[in-house]
Amino acid sequence: MVNPILLIIIPLATAFFIPLLAIVWKNGSRYLALLAALANVLIGIKLLPYVLEKPIHVTIAGFKAPIGIDLLAGPLGIVFSLIISITGFLVLIYSIGYIRDESINKYYTLFLLLLTGSTGMVLTNDIFNLFVFFEILCISSYILVAYNRDEHGLEAAIKYLVLGSVGSLLFLIAIAIIYLKLGTLNMADISDKFDALGGSYRMMVVVLILSGLGVEAAIFPLNSWLPDAHSSAPSSISALLSGFVIEVALIVVMKLVYSVFHAMQVLNALAVVGVITLLVGEFAAFRQENIKRVLAYSSIGQVGLILLALSINSKAGISAAVLQIINHTASKSILFLVSGYFILKTGSYRYSDYSGIAKRMPVSSLLFVLAALSLIGVPPFLGFFSKLQIVMAAAARGSTFYVSLVSLVLLGTIVEGAYFLRIAQVLYFGRQQDTDSGWLETGNAAGIDMESVGNAPVSAVIPVLLLGIVVVFGFLFLTNLNGVTGSIAGEITRALSLASLF
Numbered sequence: 001m002v003n004p005i006l007l008i009i010i011p012l013a014t015a016f017f018i019p020l021l022a023i024v025w026k027n028g029s030r031y032l033a034l035l036a037a038l039a040n041v042l043i044g045i046k047l048l049p050y051v052l053e054k055p056i057h058v059t060i061a062g063f064k065a066p067i068g069i070d071l072l073a074g075p076l077g078i079v080f081s082l083i084i085s086i087t088g089f090l091v092l093i094y095s096i097g098y099i100r101d102e103s104i105n106k107y108y109t110l111f112l113l114l115l116t117g118s119t120g121m122v123l124t125n126d127i128f129n130l131f132v133f134f135e136i137l138c139i140s141s142y143i144l145v146a147y148n149r150d151e152h153g154l155e156a157a158i159k160y161l162v163l164g165s166v167g168s169l170l171f172l173i174a175i176a177i178i179y180l181k182l183g184t185l186n187m188a189d190i191s192d193k194f195d196a197l198g199g200s201y202r203m204m205v206v207v208l209i210l211s212g213l214g215v216e217a218a219i220f221p222l223n224s225w226l227p228d229a230h231s232s233a234p235s236s237i238s239a240l241l242s243g244f245v246i247e248v249a250l251i252v253v254m255k256l257v258y259s260v261f262h263a264m265q266v267l268n269a270l271a272v273v274g275v276i277t278l279l280v281g282e283f284a285a286f287r288q289e290n291i292k293r294v295l296a297y298s299s300i301g302q303v304g305l306i307l308l309a310l311s312i313n314s315k316a317g318i319s320a321a322v323l324q325i326i327n328h329t330a331s332k333s334i335l336f337l338v339s340g341y342f343i344l345k346t347g348s349y350r351y352s353d354y355s356g357i358a359k360r361m362p363v364s365s366l367l368f369v370l371a372a373l374s375l376i377g378v379p380p381f382l383g384f385f386s387k388l389q390i391v392m393a394a395a396a397r398g399s400t401f402y403v404s405l406v407s408l409v410l411l412g413t414i415v416e417g418a419y420f421l422r423i424a425q426v427l428y429f430g431r432q433q434d435t436d437s438g439w440l441e442t443g444n445a446a447g448i449d450m451e452s453v454g455n456a457p458v459s460a461v462i463p464v465l466l467l468g469i470v471v472v473f474g475f476l477f478l479t480n481l482n483g484v485t486g487s488i489a490g491e492i493t494r495a496l497s498l499a500s501l502f
Helices: 006-024 029-053 075-098 104-123 127-145 151-182 187-196 199-216 226-232 235-260 264-286 291-310 315-346 362-376 382-396 400-429 442-446 458-493
Strands: 056-059 070-073 432-434 438-440
Touching (some): 006 029, 006 104, 029 056, 029 075, 070 104, 075 235, 127 199, 151 187, 151 199, 199 264, 235 458, 264 400, 291 400, 315 362, 362 382, 362 400, 382 400
Antiparallel strands (some): 432 438
16 A cells, blocks of 8 residues: 655655756756656545545654654545645646746745645644644745735735744644643644643633634635735646635644544634635625636635534534535636636736637636636536535524524625626626726727637646536536545544554
């Protein structure tokens, strides 16, 4: 059987090897990065059947937990490793034609470090190593946001860095309290001993970690960095940040809440925060004209929906949340990747300037609309079934509290549908409602010659098409997906224990 540690070693080692390869083969980094991501995809596929039967516990350097550092590759770890590596592989294909400047070796090195940090976060069973992988993820993200080296990118990266550093500090303080009071960093051992902490210390640790990881997870009100960062980064990086980075932080923090800290008393508060995050994101997206800021605020709304589902305190809710994460990863990656070429071809970030662009970029425009419909929750796309499962899980709790929250979710969905349909109208019919002058031909008003706009290259269309298959035909595999997401829900809700590892 393949050792799960390779999922971390391969992208990490490749990231350090790329600068050496660049000495003899300047453009070889893109192909080496592709091979590393593909290797992780194949390893994840190989491991998935095993971990669905029984989690794989990996002891590193021969020292058993709680003394040594270990990995726990269960359904959560391997499925999210697959989400990370598959999305990363497809975005790397997209990057072949999209990233063409002098700094491509730095780009691919940082790209692989981002994959390494994300994968390490979902596999590690040591809370300090979780912090280390979290920092690898954050630092590579900060630099990639500023990759274009323009004013907006640098400003967004600095804002992201400042808020992220505060979050990292809060996370580190929580780890220090845990080690000071419990004398261990192993998550299973912490789970066994956590109730021995005094009530005030337990709540302090939970709040610090929720706040620390909540910055990266884009939970309101800790998400002010996200719209600038996601809209200023290259679209390939925006696809990663929205596609799985914020979701990895969110699923890890909820895993800690459930299986390590047993902090069920905070779930109702998190459910309310989730709905507030959703409404803030959707209403803010409705007001945007910059296509990438629309998508960035939409991601905030989706985070709120996922947080609500994770906070329902039932396996059905967590299973639905994971299915929604899969849908969001595929759909939002499509939207950012397609918008990247809308921007490149027109030179404009304003979606009102894409008047009738569907005639010149029919495949890209169609995939954009299909991904948007899935996010809205229109049948028969995958997003319909994930949202339906969230509503059913909330309704199954049988309380007025959750029914009220679901009602607000439906309000957010209406707003989401309104702004996505407005964009689709511009793409296909070339007209947008202008409150001052009635119907306005926005493309002509902007002076963009749509006749000069051509299709996106094959290297950009292929990954978007493959992601589109997940969005459009994912419902055909709903039974299998529910089986996998149910296994993840079982792992999250089951308290970790040191005895169960051996």
